[in-house]
Amino acid sequence: MNNAKVVFLKKKRKKKKRNKKVLIYFLMGSFVAFILLNFGKTLLVQNFNPVGYLEWKVFEDGVRTEGFLFKNEVPVYAEANGKVELLLAWKKVRKGDTIVKIKDNASQKIIPVKAKVNGIFVPNTDGLEFIGPDNIETLNPSKILELYQPRKVEGDAVEGQPLGKIIDNLNPILLVIPKLSLRDNLVEGREYRLNINEKYELKANFLRKNGEVALFSINFYPDELLNQRKVSVFIKTKEYSGFWVPVSAVKQIAGKTYIYTLKNEEVVLTPVKVVLSRENNVLVEGEKESKDELIGKKYLIRPFLVQPGDKFH
Known part of the structure; x- marks a missing residue:
C-alpha cells in the first residue's frame, strides 16, 4: 500500500513538469513570432544589405603603341x-x-x-641624328628601325x-609613330593628351597620317624628354567619368535605371544612366542629381527586400 502511493506521487510530478515546459515553449514561440512580425523585415534589411559610398572615377580609352621623338x-x-x-x-x-x-x-x-x-x-x-622635322616624311618607317x-x-x-x-630645346618635338592601328580616327589639327613612357603627361597636336606613319607635334615638354628617342605612347581618345558601382546595385524599374541611396537614413530611389559597363561593374551618373550632390552618398550594394521609404540605421 505504501509502495502504490509512492508511484502515484511520481507520476503527478512528471505531468506538472510537462505542462510547465509546454507553457515555456509557447511563450518563447509567441515572443519570436512577435519579433518577426514587428521587426523581422528590419532585421533582414539591416543584415542583408551591405552599404557602400559613391565614389567618382575617370576611365580613359585610347591606343597603346610605340614611337620615336625627333628634334633639331x-x-x-x-x-x-x-x-x-x-x-x-x-x-x-x-x-x-x-x-x-x-x-x-x-x-x-x-x-x-x-x-x-x-x-x-x-x-x-x-x-x-640626321633625321628631323624637315625630312622625316621622306624616310621609309622601316628604315628608322634599322638605323636606330x-x-x-x-x-x-x-x-x-x-x-x-x-x-x-626651344622648338617643338616631333613624335613619329611608324605603325599605327586606330580604332578611332584621329582628327587632323586636334589636340590629344599623351602619356609617354608611363611617366610624362603631355599635350600634342595631331598633324597628319601619311600611310602608316602618324605625326604629332609636342610644343611643351620637360627637358628630360630630349634624351628620349624610342618611347612607349598612350594616345587618349576618349574619357568616361561617373560613379563606379557593382552591377548588383543597379535596378531596372518600369524601363528606367535606378540605384538605392540613403538620405537621412531613409531608402531613396535615385535615377541614373549607365555610362560604361565593364565585367561586374558599371559606371553611372545621376540623371537628375549632379556629381556634387551624389558624391560620398551611401548606397545599397545589393538591394534585398527593401522599398523606397524604408528606414535604414
Missing part, C-alpha cells in the same frame, strides 16, 4: 684621338662654349671641342666619330 639635332664630332673629358653634359650650352676636352694621344695636347649651336648637349648618339642603334660616349675618342649631339 646637331652631332658633335671628335677632333682628335684621345681621352675624353665631358664638361657640359646634359646642360644648356651656347654657341662657342667648350663642351668637351680631348687629350690628344699623339701630341698630349688638350684639344677643346666647342658648341656650334645653342641647345642642350647630350653625350650619346643613336644613328638618327643607341650608343653612349666612351672614355676614348676616335677622330671624326660622334661624341654626342646638341639638341634644340
